[in-house]
Amino acid sequence: MTEVFLKKNKSRIMDVRHPWIFSGALQTSREDIEAGELVRVSDSQGQFKAIGHWGSGSIAVRILSWEDRPIDRVFWEEKLHAAIELRLQLGLYKPGENDCFRLVHGEGDGLPGLIVDYYAGVVVLQCHSKGMLKESQSLSAAFLNNTLLDIHSVYLRAEGPAAAGGINRFLSGEHAELTVLENGLKYHVDVVEGQKTGFFLDQRDNRMLLRRLSKGKKVLNCFCYTGGFSISALEGEATSVESVDVSKTALQVLEKNLALNHFTGDRHETLRGDALKYLNELEASSYDVVILDPPAFAKSRKKRHNAVQAYKRLNAAGMKVLRPGGLLMTYSCSQVVDEKLFTNTVVAAGLEAGGDYRILKKLQQGMDHPVHLFHPEGRYLKGLLLRKGT
Numbered sequence: 001m002t003e004v005f006l007k008k009n010k011s012r013i014m015d016v017r018h019p020w021i022f023s024g025a026l027q028t029s030r031e032d033i034e035a036g037e038l039v040r041v042s043d044s045q046g047q048f049k050a051i052g053h054w055g056s057g058s059i060a061v062r063i064l065s066w067e068d069r070p071i072d073r074v075f076w077e078e079k080l081h082a083a084i085e086l087r088l089q090l091g092l093y094k095p096g097e098n099d100c101f102r103l104v105h106g107e108g109d110g111l112p113g114l115i116v117d118y119y120a121g122v123v124v125l126q127c128h129s130k131g132m133l134k135e136s137q138s139l140s141a142a143f144l145n146n147t148l149l150d151i152h153s154v155y156l157r158a159e160g161p162a163a164a165g166g167i168n169r170f171l172s173g174e175h176a177e178l179t180v181l182e183n184g185l186k187y188h189v190d191v192v193e194g195q196k197t198g199f200f201l202d203q204r205d206n207r208m209l210l211r212r213l214s215k216g217k218k219v220l221n222c223f224c225y226t227g228g229f230s231i232s233a234l235e236g237e238a239t240s241v242e243s244v245d246v247s248k249t250a251l252q253v254l255e256k257n258l259a260l261n262h263f264t265g266d267r268h269e270t271l272r273g274d275a276l277k278y279l280n281e282l283e284a285s286s287y288d289v290v291i292l293d294p295p296a297f298a299k300s301r302k303k304r305h306n307a308v309q310a311y312k313r314l315n316a317a318g319m320k321v322l323r324p325g326g327l328l329m330t331y332s333c334s335q336v337v338d339e340k341l342f343t344n345t346v347v348a349a350g351l352e353a354g355g356d357y358r359i360l361k362k363l364q365q366g367m368d369h370p371v372h373l374f375h376p377e378g379r380y381l382k383g384l385l386l387r388k389g390t
Contacts, residue, residue, distance in 0.1 A: 001051075002033055003040045004061070011043040014050065017374045019107045021052070021061040030054075036130030038064075038071055053113060053131025062112035062129055076135065076142045083109045083116075084148045090367050093118075093149065100180040100189070101368040102201050108370035108378045114139070117197040119189050120180045122153040122173070124197035128160045140171040155191050168192070179260060183208050185231050186260040188253055195225070195250075202365040202381050203228060203293070206329065209363075209385070210291065211236035213327060217288035220244070220321065222275035222314075227254035229291045229329075234263045238289070244271045244278050279317035285326075290318045292330040297337075304336050308345050311337070315349035319357070324390040331363065331383040342382045356389030 006014070010025040021041060023029065033039065035056040041049045041063075048068050052061040064071055083104045087093060092101040103123060104116035113129030116139075123143050127133040140154040153173025170176075176192040182204055189198040207228050210219075214236030221229045224243035233241045245251055251270055258268060271278065275294070292314055298307030315330055322328055332342045339362075350357045363383030371378040 001038050001040050002030070002054075003042055004030060004033075004054075005046070006041065006043050006049070008044040011049075014041075014043070017066070019052075019063045019110075019112045019372060019375055020059045021050075021063070023058055023060040026060055036134045038131070040068075053129055055129060055131070062131065064111070073138060073142070076138050077145065079109070079111055080104070080139070080142045081146060081148065083111075084146060086370070087118075087368055088148060092368050096181070097184050098182055098204075100182055100187075100199065100201060101204070102366075103368075105369045106378065107372045107375040110372075115197070116143075117199075117201055118149070118151075119191060119198060120178055121150050122155065122175050122178060122191060123151055124155045124157060124191050125171075126157045126159055126197055133158050136171060144172055157197065182228075183211070183232070185235055186257070187226065187228065187231070188256040188260060190253070193249070194253075200225065200228060202333075202369050203331075204368075205366045206331075206363050206383065207232040209361075210289070210329060214238040214289060217327075218286075219289040219291070220287045221291045221293075222279065222318070223292070223294045224254060225250045225293075227257050229293065230254065230268065231257055231261055231263065233289070234258075234267060235261070238267065240267050240269070242269045242271060244273060244275050246272065246274055248272060276314055276317060279314070279321060282321045284320050285323045286321045287326060288323055289327045289329070290322055292318050292328070294331070296334040297332070298334045299336070301336050304334075304341075307334055307337060308341065311342065311345045312349045312352070315346050316352040319350060319353035319355065319386075319388065322388045324355075324388055326388045327360075328357075328386040328388070329363065329383065330386070331381060333381050335377060335380045337382070338376075339379075339382045343384065346384055346386070350386075357386045358389070359384055360387055361385040 005027045033054045037054045039054045050063045051065045052063040099120040103118040113132040115126035117124045143151050153175045154171045157168050177190045191198040211232040214233040217238050219233045219238045219241045221243045224245045230241050230243040297310045298304045365381040
């Protein structure tokens with residue numbers, strides 16, 4: 001295993017236990033090391049510090065272990081056993097009520113570069129690093145051999161830096177389309193063609209919150225994707241729900257989800273189009289509840305300013321169509337837009353829209369998306385529940 005050394009003045013960064021080591025902290029660049037290769041990290045005196053996957057970008061090493069131990073079959077089985085055990089401890093798997101959840105959340109589970117979602121016996125491995133892509137067969141075997149949770153199919157999706165070296169495919173079994181349960185509601189999931197791993201599992205708790213708040217309300221769900229919030233609002237006895245999305249494919253799945261849950265009456269309307277444009281065409285004070293859950297507007301710091309402006313315009317438009325006493329659920333999944341910046345952006349939107357607003361609750365991803373104490377970047381989903389003054 002290749003050994004890399006920290007600069008003399010950078011050794012103390014390891015005490016923080018952040019799971020990334022940036023290239024600037026190392027003594028020399030190592031173009032001879034292949035991306036995804038396992039490396040030992042030592043301080044300037046040669047004392048062992050960690051083992052991790054080598055990266056070709058600014059993140060030079062993603063830490064897998066702070067112990068000097070083999071990264072072998074036993075290692076992967078222990079890590080995945082711990083991840084499954086946590087989800088079971090949290091009560092996330094409840095046959096007849098919940099059979100889909102995030103099974104591995106990267107750094108939050110000590111496995112940087114790896115996302116794994118569970119869908120009723122099918123797991124989707126989303127590899128964001130070449131190191132995890134190289135381990136995909138070992139990971140698949142570890143999941144199939146586990147004794148805690150029924151897993152019969154494993155699908156591989158390579159993302160980001162890993163995408164060039166990977167081919168999305170089933171590593172075991174083949175069950176591309178299936179129906180899952182979340183909070184007792186049924187959803188159609190396509191792990192091959194769907195966005196991300198097939199469904200946005202991070203919003204489970206927030207969908208349940210909306211369900212509790214929707215009775216007797218007129219609801220507008222912008223960027224609805226396959227209708228998770230819409231189905232929840234209908235189950236919560238909303239008087240009407242409008243779902244808006246630009247994707248024809250997503251709206252086709254939404255229609256399947258409506259039928260699966262027997263919401264085929266006139267309480268729901270599906271609208272295809274640009275959500276912001278639609279909001280700007282609406283009359284003021286038209287809805288009791290508005291949900292704004294857009295895709296990431298910024299995936300790099302260079303695009304952060306433009307993203308903030310887009311969030312401001314979107315939230316201002318959403319606030320204007322709220323009735324007095326109405327509720328706004330607004331989100332950002334842009335990792336480079338932190339909670340403080342997002343909140344400040346929503347405040348600026350409120351000033352532009354006019355009216356009084358109160359924050360009722362800060363919203364975030366569910367417990368199946370744990371955040372490492374020393375890796376705040378793992379908390380990518382930020383949200384606010386606001387109430388417009390009467």
